[in-house]
Structure formats: structure tokens, C-alpha cells
Amino acid sequence: MTSTGKPATGVTLRLLDKADREIVKLDRAIVGAVYKFQHEFRKNPEAGGFDLKPLKGHERLWSARVNREYRALLLRLGGNDWLLVSVKHRGHVHRNLDRLAYGINQVTGAIEYVDLQVVEEDVLRREAPARPSESSSAPEPAPRPAAVETLFGQYSAERLADLGVAEPLIPIVLKLTTDDELLGLAEYAPRHTGEVLLRLRDGVPYEQVMEEVTEPVAVEGAEKADPEDWQAAVDRSQAVVITDDESLQSILEEGDFGRWKVFLHPTQEKLVHRSYSGPARVGGGPGTGKTIVALHRVKYLVDQLPPGHSKPVLLTTFNKNLAADLRTRLISLGGPETLARVDIMHVDQLATRVVSESAPGNNKRRIDDTQALREWRQLLVEAGESRWDAEFLSDEWNQVILGQAVASRADYFRVRRAGRGRSVSRADRAEIWQLAERFTQRLEVKGLETHRQVAERAAQLEIARKAKIEERRRQQEQRGGLDNIHVESGSGAWLRYRYRHIVVDEAQDLGAAHWKMLRAMVPQDANDIFLVGDTHQRIYDNQVTLGSLGVNIRGRSARLTLSYRTTREILRAAIGVLEGTDYDDLDGGTEDLAGYRSVLHGFRPSLRGAESWDEELDLVVEQVQAWHDIPRESVAICVPTNEKVDDVVSRLGRRGIMSTKITSEGPRRDEGVHVGTMYRFKGLEYRRMIIAGVSEGLVPRSSVDAWSQTDRARYKRELQRARSLLFVAATRARDALTISWNGEPSRFLRPLGVRSTLR
Numbered sequence: 001m002t003s004t005g006k007p008a009t010g011v012t013l014r015l016l017d018k019a020d021r022e023i024v025k026l027d028r029a030i031v032g033a034v035y036k037f038q039h040e041f042r043k044n045p046e047a048g049g050f051d052l053k054p055l056k057g058h059e060r061l062w063s064a065r066v067n068r069e070y071r072a073l074l075l076r077l078g079g080n081d082w083l084l085v086s087v088k089h090r091g092h093v094h095r096n097l098d099r100l101a102y103g104i105n106q107v108t109g110a111i112e113y114v115d116l117q118v119v120e121e122d123v124l125r126r127e128a129p130a131r132p133s134e135s136s137s138a139p140e141p142a143p144r145p146a147a148v149e150t151l152f153g154q155y156s157a158e159r160l161a162d163l164g165v166a167e168p169l170i171p172i173v174l175k176l177t178t179d180d181e182l183l184g185l186a187e188y189a190p191r192h193t194g195e196v197l198l199r200l201r202d203g204v205p206y207e208q209v210m211e212e213v214t215e216p217v218a219v220e221g222a223e224k225a226d227p228e229d230w231q232a233a234v235d236r237s238q239a240v241v242i243t244d245d246e247s248l249q250s251i252l253e254e255g256d257f258g259r260w261k262v263f264l265h266p267t268q269e270k271l272v273h274r275s276y277s278g279p280a281r282v283g284g285g286p287g288t289g290k291t292i293v294a295l296h297r298v299k300y301l302v303d304q305l306p307p308g309h310s311k312p313v314l315l316t317t318f319n320k321n322l323a324a325d326l327r328t329r330l331i332s333l334g335g336p337e338t339l340a341r342v343d344i345m346h347v348d349q350l351a352t353r354v355v356s357e358s359a360p361g362n363n364k365r366r367i368d369d370t371q372a373l374r375e376w377r378q379l380l381v382e383a384g385e386s387r388w389d390a391e392f393l394s395d396e397w398n399q400v401i402l403g404q405a406v407a408s409r410a411d412y413f414r415v416r417r418a419g420r421g422r423s424v425s426r427a428d429r430a431e432i433w434q435l436a437e438r439f440t441q442r443l444e445v446k447g448l449e450t451h452r453q454v455a456e457r458a459a460q461l462e463i464a465r466k467a468k469i470e471e472r473r474r475q476q477e478q479r480g481g482l483d484n485i486h487v488e489s490g491s492g493a494w495l496r497y498r499y500r501h502i503v504v505d506e507a508q509d510l511g512a513a514h515w516k517m518l519r520a521m522v523p524q525d526a527n528d529i530f531l532v533g534d535t536h537q538r539i540y541d542n543q544v545t546l547g548s549l550g551v552n553i554r555g556r557s558a559r560l561t562l563s564y565r566t567t568r569e570i571l572r573a574a575i576g577v578l579e580g581t582d583y584d585d586l587d588g589g590t591e592d593l594a595g596y597r598s599v600l601h602g603f604r605p606s607l608r609g610a611e612s613w614d615e616e617l618d619l620v621v622e623q624v625q626a627w628h629d630i631p632r633e634s635v636a637i638c639v640p641t642n643e644k645v646d647d648v649v650s651r652l653g654r655r656g657i658m659s660t661k662i663t664s665e666g667p668r669r670d671e672g673v674h675v676g677t678m679y680r681f682k683g684l685e686y687r688r689m690i691i692a693g694v695s696e697g698l699v700p701r702s703s704v705d706a707w708s709q710t711d712r713a714r715y716k717r718e719l720q721r722a723r724s725l726l727f728v729a730a731t732r733a734r735d736a737l738t739i740s741w742n743g744e745p746s747r748f749l750r751p752l753g754v755r756s757t758l759r
């Protein structure tokens with residue numbers, strides 16, 4: 001991420017991606033000296049103490065004194081614009097000057113720096129690993145070529161360079177023979193080189209790597225990057241301007257956890273800073289940084305605003321928990337100045353606010369879909385009604401009656417029920433409508449209201465408000481334009497759009513009413529709505545076609561494909577869970593996870609079956625105990641039901657392991673292993689995860705199969721939702737994943753090689 005803003009001294013000091021990783025490995029005292037160095041250097045690089053001079057044979061690479069022993073290596077981009085690429089012991093700086101390579105990558109146009117000596121010494125001398133054991137938790141054994149065969153021997157240097165592999169590294173790349181060497185190289189190599197090589201090594205064809213990895217970050221147009229234009233190149237590089245004493249410190253001290261704030265991937269960067277002529281959507285698999293992009297987008301939009309005290313930007317998401325997390329991360333990214341211009345609220349909270357504004361004093365209790373279903377069941381029992389089942393009616397009420405704002409019996413006779421699976425006759429409609437009326441009366445009498453009802457009412461209120469604003473605007477235009485100020489007739493209250501920009505996270509789970517409400521809250525204009533989400537992670541029954549709701553994303557849709565969270569091994573298992581199902585793109589089309597990948601490497605997920613739940617609980621405890629090397633809070637256990645959450649908590653307690661339940665408000669306490677049902681894991685991440693209870697009957701729930709007889713469309717949707725739940729859970733893990741079951745394993749585990757216990 002770059003900025004061209006120059007400080008008062010006219011000196012710009014930037015830090016190149018990966019230099020930070022090298023610096024943090026140094027002794028604490030030296031890191032302290034680097035902090036002092038950057039402070040003084042930004043004031044005056046010419047100060048005598050730095051002994052600033054170009055290195056012999058390099059006109060652009062300079063060395064400056066950090067302390068008696070250490071030297072900073074800096075690329076001079078032009079004038080007083082400096083890029084810190086390395087900090088080295090003085091004894092090593094001059095030893096292999098010809099092995100310090102830097103330049104502008106001809107394909108990506110980004111600045112790259114590599115110390116070939118270090119790479120060669122560290123990478124090519126790595127011992128080949130011992131043959132991995134057969135245990136299921138051993139590192140993934142990649143199919144290995146015969147000992148003397150090189151990994152990339154089939155590609156010419158030129159073909160590798162065309163993919164954007166750093167040219168000075170190509171001779172080393174061509175010598176690699178083991179995966180261990182490759183992983184070592186990826187650690188030192190410029191980011192893009194690592195991505196390309198790992199993808200090729202995955203067996204992905206050359207042309208596909210070109211299309212999925214290189215083309216999205218290649219310099220635009222047919223032109224190659226100008227090898228002498230370093231100022232243009234730094235804007236395409238992963239480099240950050242060190243603005244004050246704290247900025248470098250926070251990058252170094254937060255380590256990997258803070259990198260998202262400073263080093264965006266070029267594909268992420270483009271999406272953040274683009275101007276869109278209307279609503280835009282960013283998709284992509286779990287962990288590809290969609291939330292990160294949404295947060296940077298919010299900051300970018302705020303930075304473009306004229307000064308003021310209002311909050312013209314709305315950042316919204318699906319639930320309270322996630323909204324709280326977005327708030328914390330936005331403060332961390334943009335500080336209080338950014339936060340001051342942004343409303344952060346989850347969609348139901350927003351809807352509630354709209355409805356309460358119009359009817360203050362409404363103190364009905366809000367219930368969710370599960371509680372509403374319970375009310376339906378009771379209604380049917382009390383009415384002695386057996387022709388219709390509660391699930392069907394609840395669905396019909398949510399998706400058709402509320403979803404399409406059907407206001408009268410006559411409307412219900414006319415409404416289209418496309419995609420609803422089971423067809424209903426005119427006589428059926430009459431019966432359903434009558435039951436729906438009884439249901440709404442029941443809620444009314446009990447002082448209850450579903451979130452969906454509130455959302456629908458909020459949508460109608462906002463649509464009416466928008467109509468008024470537009471009407472007023474038309475009147476003013478006819479009168480010759482009155483400064484674009486809108487005054488509500490008679491009241492004197494300002495009437496204007498609530499927001500200028502809306503950014504939505506977890507977009508796949510918002511319902512039609514939410515979208516209608518949001519659409520009416522911003523004027524139709526450039527950069528009005530920016531939404532991020534992944535339909536593979538949809539866990540609520542809210543499939544929408546955005547275009548039909550006035551949110552037209554056609555031509556403004558992009559996808560991220562590189563996972564920053566999960567290892568390649570976990571990712572492969574998680575994708576297996578989704579095998580054979582189709583997913584939509586939120587707009588009536590389809591979407592897949594093509595190109596979804598990771599450069600992180602770790603253990604293969606462990607898959608373990610038990611005879612009984614009791615025995616499985618012992619496996620869970622055993623696994624948690626084995627993970628004693630990391631804080632308990634970095635471990636989470638996910639199970640299919642609330643009863644199982646209680647079982648796990650109590651078993652862990654009996655074995656002296658502290659745990660905490662994840663509620664709808666987030667984890668109850670700070671300490672202990674986090675335990676929750678699958679729904680609670682949306683948007684979260686942990687270093688290690690256990691998913692337990694992945695048995696037939698629970699994943700998917702046995703009730704899902706009942707739909708296969710009565711409503712095929714619903715059956716398909718429910719099955720997909722259950723798969724997505726498991727997919728979401730599996731992709732929360734950063735470096736280790738254990739999946740267990742008892743009795744018959746879930747059918748979703750079959751693509752992972754888990755066999756049925758039934759004959």
C-alpha cells in the first residue's frame with residue numbers, strides 16, 4: 001500500500017514487504033536501533049552519522065549506518081524518496097555485493113529485492129525431509145519426482161519469467177529438487193514468485209497459472225513496465241510509507257497479525273481504490289481477505305469525504321458479533337478519525353432503528369427463524385391442523401408472503417412462487433393465507449415480532465422515504481433548483497438520504513428485505529454500495545437476485561482467490577466438503593471457487609472416528625491436551641448442537657481444561673478454549689480447530705432428508721446449507737484441523753476419503 005504524501009522534511013521513507021520479516025528476526029536491541037534510525041533518517045538522511053553512500057557497483061542501492069554493527073540497505077527511488085529493503089550486519093554488506101539483486105519486475109511492474117547469497121545458502125542446503133509417516137496428521141506428502149529430477153525443469157527460464165517469477169531467482173528455481181527447498185525459497189522470494197511456483201507445483205497447468213495468478217497482477221495494457229520508472233513501480237509494490245515513529249513499530253510488533261493493515265495484495269489493493277459507477281461486489285473463498293478489503297474500502301471512502309462531523313458511510317454485516325469485530329478492526333486500521341465518520345451496525349439493528357423511529361414505543365420482543373418455527377408448530381397443534389407442516393408454512397411466510405411483501409389475500413392468489421419446489425393450488429393458497437393471518441395475529445397478541453417482519457417493514461419505510469426525497473428533488477428541479485436541500489413538508493426536519501456510501505460484509509446471508517432497505521438508504525450514484533461475501537458460506541436461507549432488488553452489480557463484480565488464512569492442506573479438505581454442488585453469484589448466475597488457493601503449508605487435517613459420543617469426547621480432550629503449546633483461546637471446538645456444546649464444556653471442565661461458550665454476543669469470557677455450534681463460527685478464525693460430532697443424523701440433520709420426498713427444491717437448499725455450515729467451520733482454522741465423528745460418519749466427509757461404516 002503506498003501513498004505519495006510527502007512529510008514536511010521532504011523525505012519519504014518506505015518499507016518493502018518482507019524486509020519487516022527480516023528485521024523482526026534481529027536482536028531486540030537492534031530492532032530498537034532501527035526505530036531510532038528511521039526517526040532520524042526521516043528528519044535528515046544527509047546527517048553525518050548515517051554515512052549514507054551508494055554501494056560499490058550499485059547506483060541505486062545505498063547503505064546507511066543504523067548502529068556500530070548494522071547497516072540499513074535502501075533503494076533510492078528518486079530525490080529523497082527511500083525504500084528500506086534490508087538491515088544487515090556490516091560484515092555481510094560488502095561481502096557479496098554482486099549477489100544483491102533488485103529491479104522492477106517486467107510482468108508485475110513491482111520493485112523486487114533479493115539477497116541471492118542468503119537464498120542459496122539457506123534454501124539449497126536444506127536437508128531433504130525424512131519420509132513422512134503414514135499417520136493422517138503428518139505433513140502432506142506431495143508426489144515426489146525421482147531424486148535427481150528438478151521441480152521446474154520442464155519450464156524454460158523465459159517461460160518462468162513470463163509468469164512474473166523474479167528473474168534473478170530463476171537459476172536457483174531451476175535447481176530446486178524438493179518441496180522443502182521450494183517452501184524455503186517462497187519464504188525469501190518476492191510474494192508473486194512464491195505464488196506462481198507453488199501453484200505450478202500443485203500441478204496447475206502453465207496457462208491456468210498465467211490466467212489465475214499472473215494476469216490479475218500484471219501491468220495493465222500490452223506495455224511492459226518501464227524498468228527505469230521507480231516512482232511508478234513503487235506504487236505497484238507492496239511497500240508502506242513510514243509516516244511516524246509508531247507506524248514502523250506497529251508493523252513490527254503486531255507481526256503477521258498486523259500485516260493486513262499495511263501490505264494489501266495487488267488484487268485487493270485494486271478493488272479498494274477503484275471508482276465504481278454503481279454497486280460493486282467482491283466475492284472469493286474463505287480467508288481471501290474480503291473483510292479486509294471492506295475495511296480498507298471504508299477507510300478509503302472516508303478519506304475522500306469533505307471534512308465534517310456527519311457519518312455518511314455505513315458499514316454493516318449480518319450479526320452483532322461480527323459488527324463488534326468490524327468496529328475493533330476499523331479502529332485499528334483508521335483510528336478514531338475514520339470511525340467518527342462511519343455508522344457500524346448489523347442489518348437487523350439498522351432495521352430496528354428505522355422501525356422504532358417511525359413508531360416509538362413499540363416494545364415487541366424480536367424472535368428469530370427458529371423461534372418463529374416453534375410458534376408455527378404450536379399454532380398447528382392448537383388448530384388441530386395436520387395437512388400442512390410448520391416448516392413449509394414458515395418458509396412460505398418468510399420467502400413468499402414477507403419476502404415479496406404480499407399484503408392481501410388477493411395479492412397472495414396472484415404472487416409468483418418461482419423456485420419454491422412444492423406447487424400449491426388455489427384452494428391451498430386460501431388455506432395457507434388463512435393460517436398466515438392466524439400466525440400474524442398470534443405474534444401480535446403475544447407481543448412478538450420476527451426479525452424478518454421488522455426488516456420488511458423497515459424496507460417499506462425506507463422506500464417511502466426515498467420516494468419523498470426524489471419527489472422533493474423533482475419539485476426543486478422544476479422550480480429551478482434550490483441548492484439540493486430537502487425539507488420535509490411542514491415539519492422543518494431535514495429529509496435526505498441516510499448515507500452516501502454503504503459497505504456490506506457477509507453479503508451472502510442478507511435477505512431480500514435487507515437489500516431493499518439498504519438500496520433505499522443511499523442515492524443511486526457512483527460508489528454507492530460495495531458488498532463482499534461468499535455464497536459458498538451462505539448458512540441462512542436467504543438466496544436473492546440482487547439485480548431484481550435494485551442493486552445492479554453487473555460488470556462490477558470481482559473475486560479474490562488467495563487465502564491468507566488457511567493452509568493448502570486444510571483448504572483442500574474444505575473444498576472436498578462442497579463437492580458436486582453449484583453455487584450462485586448473488587445475481588442469478590453461478591459462481592465457483594476456481595483458482596482458490598493458499599501459499600501456506602501445514603499438516604493434513606486429522607480425521608478420527610469413534611464408537612460413541614462419549615468416546616469421541618475423550619478424543620476431543622486428548623486433542624486439546626496435545627495442543628498445549630499455544631494459548632487455549634487460539635483453539636476452538638465446533639459441534640452441531642447446543643447440547644453437544646454443553647457436553648464438551650463439561651467434559652473439558654472435568655479434565656481441568658478451561659473453556660468458554662461462544663454465544664450470539666461472542667465468546668462469554670476471554671480465557672479458555674472456545675466452544676460453539678457451527679452457526680457461531682461465521683467470520684471468526686482460530687489457529688487450531690476441532691469439529692466434532694460430524695456424524696450422519698447431525699451433519700446434515702436427519703430432518704433434512706425428509707424433504708427429499710416432499711419438496712426437492714427445499715431438500716437441495718437444506719443440504720447445501722448444511723454443507724456450507726461444515727465448510728465455514730473447516731475454513732476457520734489457520735494451521736490445524738481435526739474432524740471427528742461417532743458411529744456413521746457424515747456423508748459430506750466421503751470426498752475426504754472417510755468410509756461409511758455401514759455395509
Ligand SMILES: Nc1ncnc2c1ncn2[C@@H]1O[C@H](COP(=O)(O)OP(=O)(O)OP(=O)(O)O)[C@@H](O)[C@H]1O
Pocket residue numbers: 257259260261263264265268284285286287288289290291292293534537563564565682683684685731
Ligand atoms: N493482505 C493481507 N496481508 C496479510 N494478511 C491478510 C491480508 N488479507 C487478509 N489477511 C488475513 O487473512 C485472514 C482472513 O481475512 P478476512 O477475514 O478478511 O477474509 P474473508 O475473505 O473475509 O474470510 P471469510 O469469508 O472466511 O470470513 C485474516 O487473518 C486477515 O488478517
